[in-house]
Amino acid sequence: MNRVKEIKELIRQEVLAALSRAEKIGQLPAGEPPAFAIDAPRDKNHGDFAVNIAMIMAKAAGKAPRVIAQIIVDHFAKELDWLDKLEIAGPGFLNFYLTPGYFHPVLTAVLAEDQAYGSSDFGGGRKVQIEFVSANPTGLLHMGNARGAALGDSLGNVLSAAGFSVSREYYINDAGNQIENFGKSLEARYLELLGEKIVFPEDGYQGEDITETAKLILEREGDRFLHIESSLRREFMIQAGLQEKLSAIRRSLENFGVHYDVWFSEQSLHDKGKIQETVNILGEKNLLCEKDGALWLKATAFGDEKDEVMVRASGVPTYFAGDIAYHRDKFERGFQTLIDIWGADHHGHVARMKGAMGALGYNPDDLEVILMQLVRLLRGDELVRMSKRSGQYITLDELMEEVGRDAARFFFVMRSADSQMDFDLNLAKSQSSENPVYYVQYAHARIHSLLKMAKEPLLGDSLEGGGNQPWSQADLSRLIHPAELELIRKLADLPEEIIQAAIDREPHRLPRYAMDLAALYHSFYTECRCLVEDMPLRQARLLLSDATRIVLRNVLQLIGVSAPERM
């Protein structure tokens, strides 16, 4: 049930009807009515919904906003069963006050729909693919990857709840230079462990995890690679190392609650000739040229600042060429919308990627790139420099250990992708019990405890009837306290909230909603006792609590945070 959407539509229709009646008798100039907003005002004294059409029409109609508003009110239908009161306020707002109890049916709907409450078919099953994290498998996942993982997964949840068909994908960069360096680094550590004198490769990965991986290989395979040709040895190191790293990455993400539908290998594009195929297509479209022995994409032809190399003079295709082939492959697989989540340091790549998609005949707007500002890691006032190459970074696993999965996910999802985050480890640790996530979880646990108690036979004889009656049939008209009404109103918002988050690709709306809802519940809980002697009132409040429990749980689930029954 999406009561908010329904009432907005009713208001829209009635406003347009009143408008047309006024036009007919010439009080307002005829013409296409402008788009106007129907919003819930911030201040609840301004009614349930406010309409701004009078101000928007003012100029064209040549009348003052309040005069127009009055005309609309004069022509407004009388005796609408949902409308209690219609007022003109401020500069010319039309404030709608709904019949008390208008949103009450939402409560029974929440209980009936349960897990599905909040979901909708808004997206119409449009096939959306989200690619996120896609960290190089040459190391472990760090804070930036953690943010991307939390964001991408929640966005996937939100889109899915809004009726899109979502596929999550991880692009494995298992080809190219860095993989060579990875192999060289492993080889060096492997030889080192066997007591050989080595010179560590200049561009090598110095992290301890590389040594760990080398150790694992040594334990498993012994020294049988000691005396073989270096290129063979490296090849093996790469294979074994990749396998090891990928399973570690996968394990970390699973622990973080992130599951992928597809793990896609860059190397597979090379193996299947997909890159060559894509280059050929670009060539057929006359978008390639040769210069200095390399094959260039004429990116300037579709508005980019400069041309880009596709195939190096050495004959090896660039990463960019592979990425174009990869995104082409996504479209070929039937996805209608592609969403990539990238670190802000890749923003220069966006325009040419979209341009390339356009050049291949796809709609560039069907590729959306969400740029995520980078995470700066602090310990108190001290900036922790992070570099994968030097091995100086806090891993996702360490983060989960220090801060906890729920807190970490809530924290990351809470912030918009646009904000650059300072993540103070000391603060995160010291504030771990002050984290808003516990505030929301507490509300959930509290309700669970309340409902559990309500199901038990009551202590003492003062309350008649026991507590075993179901509350699903409760008389909702008993819910009239302001705290109850506000809470109900918030519960009614969920479907629209999810749809809006999906449209804007902004999962960070959800933690806000969850905090607001939890606050309203806590407030209700303090002001309204549930386990009262008045049995109908008791049942109604229990139903309201139960509905809140369901909504809290559903939202936490979208964020990727657990909804504990006790804590």
Place this chain on the structure above:
RNA sequence: GCGCCGUUAGCUCAGCUGGAUAGAGUGACUGGCUACGAACCAGUAGGUCGCAGGUUCGAAUCCUGCACGGCGCACCA
């Protein structure tokens, strides 16, 4: 030099397709547990929305310029 993101309460951040008195968390202060979970509630204090212009009934929100911070501008990925 060019481009992208940011600048809002002491701190961390929402609010940005223009709307009414700019919000939350945290920190500070004051109250509230002999009744369902005080990891809670109620209240107080705290703001030139980076600066300067412009657009209009109305600007934190849109436009222009500037300042400061972050990140890019490879035959790296």
